[in-house]
Structure formats: C-alpha cells, structure tokens
Amino acid sequence: MRAIIPVAGIGTRLRPHTYTLPKVLLNVAGKPILGHILDELEEQGVTEITVIVGYMSELVEEFVTTYYNFKTTFVLQEERKGLGHSIWMARDTYFDDEPVLIILGDTIFEFDLQDATKDGISSLGVKEVEDPRRFGVVEKEGEYITKLVEKPEHPISNLAIVGLYYIHNTKLLKESLNELVEKDIKTRGEYQLTDALQLMIDKGEKFTTFDVDGWYDCGKSDTMLETNRYLLDRKSRTADIPETIIIPPVYIGSGVEIERSVIGPYATIAQGAKVKNSIIRNSIVGDDAMVTNSLLENSIIGNEAILRGHFSQFNVGNSSEINTTK
Secondary structure (H helix, E strand, C coil), rough: CEEEEECCCCHHHHCCCCHHCCHCCCCCCCEHHHHHHHHHHHHCCCCEEEEEEEEEHHHHHHHHHHHHHCCEEECCCCCCHHHHHHHHHHHCCCCCCCEEEEEEEEEEEECCCCCCCCCEEEEEEECCCCHHHHHHEEECCCEEEEEEECCCCCCCEEEECCCEEECHHHHHHEEEEHHHCCCCCCCCCCCCCHHHHHHHHCCCCCCCEEECCCEECCHHHHHHHHHHHHHHHCCCCCCCCCCCEEECCCCCCCCCCEEEEECCCCCEEEECCCECCCCCEEEEEECEEEEEEEEHHHHHECCCCCCEECCCCCCCCCCCECCCCC
C-alpha cells in the first residue's frame, strides 16, 4: 500500500523553530515528528510513500532518503492552497485501482491499518473531542458517513477527523479533486480534502470510520511538549552520568555531555547537546544545543542554540544565543 504524506506547510505557530527547520523535522522524544510517523508506517507494512514537500523541501527529502528505505516519490507543492490542493498535486503518483492511505505530517498517530481496511471500503480515522470546531467533523447514519464539515461554527457531531484517510476508490478521489480545482470550489479560501470526500459521498461512495485513540498533535509548542511527555512515558532512553541526577522518563541522545545537573522528568536532550549546572524538566533541548547555569521548565531549545542564565521558561529557535549571566 502507498501512503501519501503532505508536509509542505511552513509551521508559523511553531516559530521561531520553523525559521530554520520544517516543522516535521522538529525533535520530539529524541526523533523528528516525521520519523515517528514513518516508523509507524513501517510497522504497519506500508512500503511505498508519496511525500508532498514545499517549505525547506531539501531537508525533508534528505531526512527521508537517509534514514528510510521506502519506495519514495517526492512532489513539490510550490503554492499552498489547502490540503485538497496538496493531495491533488500528487494525483499522478497513485493508481486508479489501488487504495491509498493519506496521513498528515504534523501529527503522531497510533492506529491499526487492518482496522481501517478490513471492510474493503473507504474509511476515515476519527476521535471524539470536546470542541470539534477546530476540526473537520463527520455525521453518520448507522455505519456510514453521510456528511463532512470542515471546522464548523455549529458542529453537527463531536467526531473529529484526525488526519488519517483510507481511500479505496482512488479514481473517484481524483475526479472529485479535479472538480474542486476546475470549478474553483473553496472553503475558507482553500481547496479542502473534506469537500472532495463529500463529493465522493454524494456520488455514492461509501465511507465508514475507524477509531484512533493515539492521536498526538505537534502543531504548537505546548502540544509538542504534551506529545513529548506521552512518548517518553511509553519509551524512554536514559544513561548513568556522574554527578547528575536523572529522573525518568527522559530521552538522552547519543554524544550528549551532561555535568552536575538534574534532568527530568519528561526531558528530551537530543544528540550532541551539552548541559552543565542546570535543571531541566518537561522540556526539549535540540541537537548540539548548549544549556548552562539554567533552570528550564516547559521549554523548547532549538538545534545549536546556546542558553546561559537563570530563567525558567524559553522558546528559543535554532542557532540562537541567550546569555543572562553577569
């Protein structure tokens, strides 16, 4: 099966980090967000992927080709006009008679592909949420979806579409996406995938849903830290370091240097980072960053950033330097 992964977005809500890295390459629990997604796809038996790139595309392509052995096609989306437009750009990479899995590139999932594909018909991953106004939502009659609405002001249900789409009838998906673009059908100024899926439903395509309990957003700094905590609870990586206290769960990357510090709980110290005389908890310290004489909590420190001082919370982009010592 082929998976389509759109990762062309700029990630404005994660600035300053996304000034120098695409958001899908930001580190969570010791690995880029996209790495967690591709690991899951490997475990599920997916062998071919189409990655829709845009912002800093060369970095995404380098990461995928260096660390993974998927049969990979990259599609450049120069103009970002919505998720529907993104999938439309990739229309020549999937085949009319083969199902595809569409999976958003800024969210980490845990799901059972067999559950999504067991009935041999199209199916959308959903999760019940308290406030569905930020999401696409589904309305069902019995087992089948009757209506999809993108970010409704007055939600028709609390079943949110979480960004996993199993499409059995790819020929009809292409036709519906073509119709959106040719007739310039937009919602909130963009070509929406949910609108194309609704066209498929209106033309008789049956859609069911499958539950996705593991759904972890990385779209903002606070949700990145929440996801970091969850992943560390499941799988941590620690080390014995002299004159340093490690409070699990943590992730200590390779080549890390730590002196006279307290690390954890819920701290990720990525590879090559240096930490000295500091306390770090519920935070992410990026590759080759340096933190000295600091108390960090609820903080994200970018790759190669340098932090010296006594503050308690930071959001520091890559290759930055903050020095508060006197």
